[in-house]
Amino acid sequence: MGKLRLEEALRPAGRSRGGVRVPHQKNTATSQTVEMPPPERVVLPMQQHIGAACTPIVKPGEHVFLGQKIGDSGGFVSAPVHASVSGTVKAVGELLLPGGQRVKTVEIQSDGEMQPDPAIAPPKAEALSDLIEAARASGLVGLGGAGFPAHVKLTPNPGKPIDTLIVNGAECEPFITSDHREALENGADVMDGVYTLLRLTGVQRVIIAIEDNKPDAIQALYDIAASQRDTKHQVFVMPMKSRYPMGAEKVLVQNAAGREIPMGQLPADVGCLVMNITSVGFLARYLKTGMPLVSKRITVDGSAVGTPCNLRVPIGASIADVIAFCGGYREEPGKILMGGPMMGLALVDDSLPVLKQNNAILALAQRDCKPEKATACIRCGRCVAACPMGLMPTAAERQVKTGDASALEKAGVSACIECGSCAFSCPAKRPLVQSMRLAKEMVRKAASR
Amino acid sequence: MNQLFVSPSPHITDLDSTRGIMLDVIIALLPAAVAAVWIFGPRSALVILVSVAAAVAAEYLSRKIMKRENTIGDLSAVVTGLLLAYNLPSTIPLWMAALGSGAAIVVVKQLFGGIGQNFLNPALAGRIVLMCSFPAAMTNWIAPFAYRTGDAVTAASPLAAADAGSALPSISDMLLGVRAGCLGETCVIALVFGGLYLVLRRVISPIIPVAYIATTALLMWLGGADPLYQALSGGLVLGAIFMATDYTTSPLTWRGKLIFGVGCGAITALIRLFGSLPEGVSFSIVIMNLLVPYIERLTAPKPFGREKKTKGGAAK
Numbered sequence: 001m002g003k004l005r006l007e008e009a010l011r012p013a014g015r016s017r018g019g020v021r022v023p024h025q026k027n028t029a030t031s032q033t034v035e036m037p038p039p040e041r042v043v044l045p046m047q048q049h050i051g052a053a054c055t056p057i058v059k060p061g062e063h064v065f066l067g068q069k070i071g072d073s074g075g076f077v078s079a080p081v082h083a084s085v086s087g088t089v090k091a092v093g094e095l096l097l098p099g100g101q102r103v104k105t106v107e108i109q110s111d112g113e114m115q116p117d118p119a120i121a122p123p124k125a126e127a128l129s130d131l132i133e134a135a136r137a138s139g140l141v142g143l144g145g146a147g148f149p150a151h152v153k154l155t156p157n158p159g160k161p162i163d164t165l166i167v168n169g170a171e172c173e174p175f176i177t178s179d180h181r182e183a184l185e186n187g188a189d190v191m192d193g194v195y196t197l198l199r200l201t202g203v204q205r206v207i208i209a210i211e212d213n214k215p216d217a218i219q220a221l222y223d224i225a226a227s228q229r230d231t232k233h234q235v236f237v238m239p240m241k242s243r244y245p246m247g248a249e250k251v252l253v254q255n256a257a258g259r260e261i262p263m264g265q266l267p268a269d270v271g272c273l274v275m276n277i278t279s280v281g282f283l284a285r286y287l288k289t290g291m292p293l294v295s296k297r298i299t300v301d302g303s304a305v306g307t308p309c310n311l312r313v314p315i316g317a318s319i320a321d322v323i324a325f326c327g328g329y330r331e332e333p334g335k336i337l338m339g340g341p342m343m344g345l346a347l348v349d350d351s352l353p354v355l356k357q358n359n360a361i362l363a364l365a366q367r368d369c370k371p372e373k374a375t376a377c378i379r380c381g382r383c384v385a386a387c388p389m390g391l392m393p394t395a396a397e398r399q400v401k402t403g404d405a406s407a408l409e410k411a412g413v414s415a416c417i418e419c420g421s422c423a424f425s426c427p428a429k430r431p432l433v434q435s436m437r438l439a440k441e442m443v444r445k446a447a448s449r
Numbered sequence: 450m451n452q453l454f455v456s457p458s459p460h461i462t463d464l465d466s467t468r469g470i471m472l473d474v475i476i477a478l479l480p481a482a483v484a485a486v487w488i489f490g491p492r493s494a495l496v497i498l499v500s501v502a503a504a505v506a507a508e509y510l511s512r513k514i515m516k517r518e519n520t521i522g523d524l525s526a527v528v529t530g531l532l533l534a535y536n537l538p539s540t541i542p543l544w545m546a547a548l549g550s551g552a553a554i555v556v557v558k559q560l561f562g563g564i565g566q567n568f569l570n571p572a573l574a575g576r577i578v579l580m581c582s583f584p585a586a587m588t589n590w591i592a593p594f595a596y597r598t599g600d601a602v603t604a605a606s607p608l609a610a611a612d613a614g615s616a617l618p619s620i621s622d623m624l625l626g627v628r629a630g631c632l633g634e635t636c637v638i639a640l641v642f643g644g645l646y647l648v649l650r651r652v653i654s655p656i657i658p659v660a661y662i663a664t665t666a667l668l669m670w671l672g673g674a675d676p677l678y679q680a681l682s683g684g685l686v687l688g689a690i691f692m693a694t695d696y697t698t699s700p701l702t703w704r705g706k707l708i709f710g711v712g713c714g715a716i717t718a719l720i721r722l723f724g725s726l727p728e729g730v731s732f733s734i735v736i737m738n739l740l741v742p743y744i745e746r747l748t749a750p751k752p753f754g755r756e757k758k759t760k761g762g763a764a765k
Contacts, residue, residue: 343458
């Protein structure tokens with residue numbers, strides 16, 4: 001196929017406000033995904049998603065195959081967990097996740113064989129109900145980071161018809177290139193997923209949204225899209241402006257479809273279904289092979305990492321094992337992040353396992369994460385200009401201090417997506433995201449009183 | 450492994466700091482200082498130095514006495530001292546310049562909590578204190594380049610001359626600043642150059658200066674005056690670019706900035722047309738400073754996803 005011409009690409013339908021220009025730092029964009037060999041042991045938390053936690057269905061001493069279900073729950077908003085290596089269940093324990101939840105875990109001693117479960121077979125995918133069933137069985141959760149069970153999103157709500165599927169390949173966080181690599185390495189899978197979803201969900205169009213700092217990914221998907229069976233002209237690759245937080249769901253829907261999601265509602269309320277690009281690619285692979293979500297591509301980068309790269313790792317592998325495989329620490333790490341530098345979580349140590357929705361592990365050298373001292377707000381207004389949600393973080397910070405929950409409610413702080421644009425742009429280095437979290441909590445408490 | 454550092458996101462920040470922003474403002478103000486020394490002589494430099502030194506000393510001492518952290522490192526006191534000096538005639542007794550700086554920093558800034566808390570522009574408040582206390586010394590203009598001949602010829606400022614109906618300097622002299630006036634306000638070219646630097650560095654948005662100057666010129670034109678002349682004279686350009694854009698005392702939102710700029714321009718024109726003062730920039734900005742909380746409330750952005758209020762009443 002020829003080179004993508006801009007007039008052929010779909011132009012963004014809307015424009016969101018605010019946002020910031022972050023340093024891209026996509027150092028691993030050209031790093032081909034490397035397969036990490038199974039570590040000696042994996043620890044699989046029974047909750048790697050939003051919703052009900054799973055209960056372990058295996059016992060210590062039991063042998064498990066790769067892809068065998070080891071945890072499930074009766075809840076609708078939940079996703080089963082599968083063994084990511086073959087081996088022996090060593091223990092059923094407990095773990096404190098970085099988000100603060102205490103969850104059950106299943107620890108598996110790997111036999112190094114990676115023997116797949118003989119029961120694994122490609123699922124049926126003839127109707128939407130099959131697809132929903134398959135999505136649940138695969139253990140798929142939103143792989144962009146949110147971890148929302150995929151089958152819940154796919155389940156139609158008669159009151160809210162969906163006409164647009166947005167495939168989120170924006171990947172606006174600095175450093176992370178795992179979705180970028182999905183587009184380059186597994187573009188055909190992504191397109192298979194797109195056409196399956198197009199066929200079964202009844203959407204009228206699919207927008208594949210990618211930030212324009214990844215022209216090769218845009219070109220690759222465009223080539224496949226144009227060369228495939230898009231006879232009705234329903235699949236579009238849309239280059240998005242590289243402006244953080246383009247990949248945030250509300251921001252993306254506004255830009256790609258020109259629709260503003262009302263406060264407290266979901267993309268489905270404006271007729272949109274948003275799925276991460278790696279999720280779509282995975283779904284297509286699952287339909288072909290029946291192998292559930294047992295591994296994940298992650299970007300390992302940061303100034304303290306020996307060899308920054310993209311890796312496919314078994315879910316549940318410890319961060320220490322992953323970093324050891326990437327050449328270990330180049331120097332003493334000062335901060336280890338699960339996710340990107342804008343929204344990622346800082347971890348207390350590197351013993352935690354990689355989760356399904358992880359897309360990056362960053363280890364920053366001590367010199368790159370010196371805490372900056374907050375000074376007085378000078379009212380420069382940069383946080384207001386940066387907020388994609390139309391909020392005034394500096395005003396909210398004051399209202400939090402005075403405990404004015406009604407003013408915070410009126411200002412709409414509940415719309416905050418914690419993208420960090422405000423704190424990023426603050427010259428006084430104030431912890432504005434933290435005060436926005438407090439603000440939201442105050443509004444929540446006041447509402448429940 | 451050593452203990453890791455744990456903090457809330459985001460884990461990176463922009464390189465800009467308060468100190469960096471203030472440094473940019475100082476850089477933007479430097480061309481006007483050079484022009485002042487060229488036009489009004491080396492005494493201008495002395496006034497500037499005394500005013501800056503007094504502002505920094507006042508900031509240091511007041512923080513010390515109040516047992517608060519020393520903040521002179523953020524350079525905001527330097528900016529206040531510079532701006533006050535630019536609003537003084539080069540003939541001003543040095544102790545008056547120091548007094549004005551002290552009033553600006555101690556009374557208007559530090560007593561209200563320091564940087565980010567002052568309700569008026571400190572430099573303008575300092576100037577108003579001096580204007581009310583020493584009206585003669587504050588309007589003791591000397592003719593440009595009089596320092597070269599050695600005799601201190603007093604001269605009327607163009608706005609006062611216009612009020613009195615006497616001869617006016619040419620437009621090119623007005624642009625270069627070769628006219629009587631406060632030491633930092635006359636050289637429009639230097640000030641605009643500094644303003645462009647601040648806009649390019651994204652330190653200020655051009656909304657307030659453009660709205661301010663355009664409104665004044667338009668209203669003065671409607672009032673029968675020469676709009677270009679009006680735009681170039683008095684402290685309008687200095688005030689519009691450097692004083693009305695003060696972060697603390699101007700609105701955060703862009704619509705608020707527009708209202709603020711237009712308001713400043715309207716009050717300046719009213720004072721120039723109907724007031725007993727020849728000039729109205731200081732008072733206009735100070736009056737609008739006081740209205741900032743209300744403007745901000747009126748122009749708060751609409752939170753994402755909240756329905757616009759309909760005419761029939763407030764939506765949810």
